[in-house]
Amino acid sequence: MNKLKLFIENFLVYGLGGIISKIIPLIMVPIVTRLMPSTDYFGLSDLSNTVVSFASAFAVMGMYDAMYRMFFEKEDDEYKKNICSTAFSFTLCTSVVVFLFLIVFKKQIAQYFFSDTKYAYIVYLSAIATLVGATNSIISAPTRMQNKRKIFLxxxxxxxxxxxxxxxxxxxAGYYTVALPFAAVVSGATMELAFWIMNKEWFSLRRFDKILLKQLLVIAIPLLPNFLIYWVFNSCDKVMITNMIGIGAAGIYSVGSKLGHASQLIYTAFAGGWQYFAFSTMKEDNQVKSNSMIFEYLGIISFAATAFICVFSYPLFKILFTEQYLSGYIVAPYLFLAPLLQMLFQVACNQFIVVKKTWPNLFILSVGAASNIAINYFLIPVLGIEGASLATLMGYAISDVICVIILYKMKLMVVEKKFIAATLGMILFFVIWRLFIPNNVILGLGLAIIFCSYFTFLYRNDVMKLVKMIKK
Incomplete structure (x- = not known):
């Protein structure tokens, strides 16, 4: 019960903070798109974020997760300060290197990401955003690791x-291409200054420790390719759409992904409380069973939520966006479920980190990412932006299946037959919805209710236990 309470508290508090940071941009998407005269401008702004996410993977180099893991190794404040200081010193150096690289090769980067060198000036803002974001991820970490919830909110x-x-x-005022990237830089720099003032006692360059750095890098370096592969899942499709169809199509896809990524609210809520919960309870005797149960329950919640997103995607786009963005409705359900499959993967693969084996993550994600790219090349010319969204979903699904099988063989995970049945049910729902009723709200709603009832029947004993627990 104490572990459940710990997980729920961190899920709600840190999740609420993360949700707030995500839901405001989500609410603002219809407003922003109406202020931009063309889908190209939204595509450019979102592709700027794509550059930042790609560069940040190299700048952080897995150090955030490694620092988080090592922070809970000992109950010694001096040791923890040495960990934080060493991680910050390393990340500061790598961030500066990445920043300079972006500046020097700005034209080549603009050609690849924006399909035109005339947008090289946007790369300047992306470089600054990378420098600020990478270092801020380390500076703000002690706030989470000390469980300072109010500050985080x-x-x-x-x-x-x-x-x-x-x-x-x-x-x-008409600054369509730079408004969002510039605002992100200013906001990020402000938050970094605020966190530095609050957490500066945890960081000192004099505390840099070569021995601790080696221990951190043992965990961090294998994670770097993982983050690059996550970039392939989350952002590569936009670059491929830009180069294969056009930047306007990338703008429509980006809007569709924003509504689809409403599931990021669930994922962010989960991620906010998950790390603290996972590492603080990793030495419990029944850790494998607890982790497996969380995996299954989050999976069922994800499937049920996706079913209703399928139903309401078209009318929501019809209400919120102009006609030029309406075709983006079809990608929203795929991209809603994709981050949730990423969430399930992180729950499962956390078992590898607990036993200090991060290399399987790389292998599993590599297979999924390679599948994603291959499916993109095949489906984008045939299905357009829907093909890209389907490729992303299938890539994550492949990674999840491989991860679960390996962990099951290692006896680090338990999978119930009812969850397999629920997964097959979700696949069947997707097929019926897409082929027969993608725009029919009434029939879609009836189908969603039927499938959610099916999930409830499979987990009826668990539901009864939850009801009894709530009553108590």
Missing amino acids: VTNTVSPILSYAISIPMLL
Whole structure:
């Protein structure tokens, strides 16, 4: 019961903070798209984020997760400060190197990501955003690791509000290409300064420890390819759409992914509380069973939520967006489930990190990412942006299946037959919805209710236990 309470508390508190930082941009998408005269501009802004996410993987180089893992190794504040300081020193150096690389090769990067060298000036802003974001991820970490929940809630509320307070006036003034990237830089720098003031006692260059750095890198370096592969899953499709169809199509896809990524609210809520819970309970006797149960329950929640997104995707797009973005409705359900499959993968593969074996993550994600790219090349010319979204979903599904099988063989995970039955049910629902009723809300709603009832029947004993626990 104490472990359940710990997980729920961190899920709700850190999750709420993460949700606030995600839901404000989500709410602002219809407003921002109406302030931009063309889908190209939204595509450019989102591709700027794509550059930042790619560069940040090299700048952070897995050090955040390694620091988080090592922080809980000992109950010694001096040791913890040495860990934080060493991680910060390393990340500061790598961030500066990546920043300079982006500046020097700005034209080549603009050609690849934006399909035109004339957008090289956007790369400048992306470089600054990478430098700020990478170092801020380390500087803000002690706030989470000390479980300072109120601070986390406040900062995650202020950051997006500040960003849009800057970007909206710029959009009204006609600065369509730089408004969102520039606002992100200013907001990020402000938050980094705030976290530095709060957490500066945890960081000192004099505390840099070569021995600790080696221990951190043992965990961090194998994680770097993982983050690059996550980039392939989450962002490579936009670059491929830009080069294979056009930047306008990338803008429509980006809007579709924003609504689809409403599931990021669930994923962010999970991630916010998961790390603290996972590593603080990793030495429990029944850890494997607990981790497996969380995997299954989150999977069922993900399937049920996706079913209703399928139903309401078209009417939501019809209401929220102009006609030029309407075709993006079809990608939303695929891209809603994809981050949730990523969430399930992280729950499962956390078992590898617990036993200090991070290399299987790389192998498993590599297979999924390679599948994603291959399916993209095949489906984008045939199905357009829907093909890209389907490729992303299938890539994550392949990674999840491989991960579960390996962990099951290693006796680090338990999989119930009812979860396999639920998964097959979700696949059947997707096929029926897409082939026969993608725009029919009434029939779609009836189908979603039937399948959710099916999930409830499979997990009826678990539901009864949950009801009894709530009553108590």
